[in-house]
Amino acid sequence: MQLFRSSNKPAIPRLIIKNTLFFAVSQAFQGIPMQMAVTTGASMISYLTGSRALAGVPGMLISGSRFIVAFPTGYITDNYGRKTGMYLSLVLGIIACLILSISSYYSLTFVMFFGFIVLGLGFGANTQLRVAAADMYPANLRASGIGTVLTFSVFGAFLSPLLITFVNRVDIVTFDELTKIWGFMPLFLIPVFLFIYLIKPDPIQIAKNLDKYWGEKYKSDVITNQANNSSKFNFKKILSNKVNFSAFIGYSIAQSMMAMIMFLTSLIMLERGYDYLEVSLTVAIHVVGMFAFSSPIGIFTDIIGRKYVSIIGLFILAIGCFITPLTANFYVITLGLFLIGLGWSGANIASTSMIADVNPVNIRGRVTGVNDMSSGAFSVIFTLIGPIIANYSSLAIICYIATIITLSPILLLLSLKEPKPGQFK
Numbered sequence: 001m002q003l004f005r006s007s008n009k010p011a012i013p014r015l016i017i018k019n020t021l022f023f024a025v026s027q028a029f030q031g032i033p034m035q036m037a038v039t040t041g042a043s044m045i046s047y048l049t050g051s052r053a054l055a056g057v058p059g060m061l062i063s064g065s066r067f068i069v070a071f072p073t074g075y076i077t078d079n080y081g082r083k084t085g086m087y088l089s090l091v092l093g094i095i096a097c098l099i100l101s102i103s104s105y106y107s108l109t110f111v112m113f114f115g116f117i118v119l120g121l122g123f124g125a126n127t128q129l130r131v132a133a134a135d136m137y138p139a140n141l142r143a144s145g146i147g148t149v150l151t152f153s154v155f156g157a158f159l160s161p162l163l164i165t166f167v168n169r170v171d172i173v174t175f176d177e178l179t180k181i182w183g184f185m186p187l188f189l190i191p192v193f194l195f196i197y198l199i200k201p202d203p204i205q206i207a208k209n210l211d212k213y214w215g216e217k218y219k220s221d222v223i224t225n226q227a228n229n230s231s232k233f234n235f236k237k238i239l240s241n242k243v244n245f246s247a248f249i250g251y252s253i254a255q256s257m258m259a260m261i262m263f264l265t266s267l268i269m270l271e272r273g274y275d276y277l278e279v280s281l282t283v284a285i286h287v288v289g290m291f292a293f294s295s296p297i298g299i300f301t302d303i304i305g306r307k308y309v310s311i312i313g314l315f316i317l318a319i320g321c322f323i324t325p326l327t328a329n330f331y332v333i334t335l336g337l338f339l340i341g342l343g344w345s346g347a348n349i350a351s352t353s354m355i356a357d358v359n360p361v362n363i364r365g366r367v368t369g370v371n372d373m374s375s376g377a378f379s380v381i382f383t384l385i386g387p388i389i390a391n392y393s394s395l396a397i398i399c400y401i402a403t404i405i406t407l408s409p410i411l412l413l414l415s416l417k418e419p420k421p422g423q424f425k
Contacts, residue, residue: 013213016136016206019199020145023133024152026086026195030126031153032188033093035160035287037062037119039280040178042267044100048109058116059263059383063256065120066127067376073125074369078362081202082132085125085365090193092122094186101182105175124372130348131368134356135207138218139422140302143309143353147298150349153291159188161280168277177276207361233363238370243358243424246416247351248374250310250409254317254347256378257402258340260386261321262286265337268395272328282334289341297349305421306350306357307413313346314413318406325396343406357422 041058077085099115102108130146137145167180175183210218238244262283269279301309317340324336351371359367382402390398417425 012141015213016145019136019203019206020133020148021152022195022199023129023149026192027129027149027153028155029159029188029192029195030090030093031287031291032159032163033097033119033185034123035280035283036163036181036185037116038262038286039160039266039276039283040181041116042263043270044104044112044178045109046267048107048112054387056260056263056383056385056387057113059259060380061113061116062120062123063259063376063379063383065117065376066124067373067380069121069124070127070372070376071366071369073128074131074365074367074372077128077131077204077365082128082135082204082365083196083199083202085128086132086196087193089122089125089128090189090196092118092125094189096122097182097185097189101179101185104178104182124376127372128365128368130352131356131365132203134352134364135203135361138210138214139357142356142422143301143306143349144295144298146352147294147296147301147349150291150294150298150345153294154288158284161277161284163188164277164280204361207364233366235370238359238363238367241358243354243416244367244370246307246409246412247310247354248371249412250314250347251351251371252375252378253406253409254314254344255375256382257317257321257406258344259379260382261324261340261399261402262337263383264387264390264395264398265324265333269333274330278330282330282337285334286337286341289338289343290345291341293342294345294349297346301346301349301353302421305418306354307416307418309346310350310354311410311413313343313348313350314406314410315343316346317343318403319343321399321402321406325394325399353422354424358424 037058041062042056045054045057073085073088076088096115096119099118100112103112103115129149133146133149134142163184164177164181167177167184170180170184206213239248266279266283269282270276274282297309297313320336320339320341320343322336323339324333326332326336352368355367355371356364386398386402389401419425
């Protein structure tokens, strides 16, 4: 497996390759509900409530749930293993799909709200997958490993349009399209239990014994981690670390701007006459931007450094925010959303690597949880106020505001000192 091998890098052990592939396949299938939430969420709420100003409610509920579950999941994975968090995410995702299917069939607004909350809890738990990927690799290959796992998520982008096409051909007269879409989705998620089971040993055990799997020259990494394992998690200490803080801010801005623009754009497209399949294809291209280039972005991150990839990612995301509302043309909108996804990918891989670089394995899940809490809080705020501003002005105004906000963390990132990739002063 040479997918994420860059020059002068050590051979990757077979066990690590096997685990990486199972992680990657799991991520591909677990990405389907998120894409469908983006594709259908805003229109479901707008239809039931009759108000476009509430289009951001699904994004707000999902982001709020991620905020709630992020740190507890980090605590669970730090103490009981990364796979436990993945199982939790999967169970919550299946339950959420069934709730949303029932709410759509009976037109139950508050049940639908609850469904999006549970879905957000599942998404929040699933973010620990990034920690698991980071655990399995030494620092000089860490971003490449994370990128490889995330690359396979792109296959989930094309499973969603296939699901919609399949649903439209299933002749169940009593069920509407949305009821069938969410009702059939668990069939795509159940096989993931097997993929997670086959990941052995748990990635946190690999992180604690890197030399056992990668060779004696990585024993120094293990000694460093063991020395730090006596330290306890301390919020003040975590937040006062400039690398952590920069990672939190960069990722939070990228995540919240992407979430706000995505939910709004899907609704605008439907109102302009595009159908669910066309919107789903646009979202699929957006997801391609988010994940298809994760492997080369990871390699690039290991070569030029975390902070520069984060800066480049935020700049690309800002360009996407600016382009998206310029016209109602399908291809221009799709290009804008693709760039937003691509920029997010850089910010995501860079921030995840930064957190893994400066935090010991025994608290890494919780620090990532703090990062996700931060991004969740930002996303709640912007997905709530974004549609309100757009409703009284236009999508263009909110996108131009997002462009400016996206560029704001760059000054903070430039102040970091990273003499070598993954090494900070």
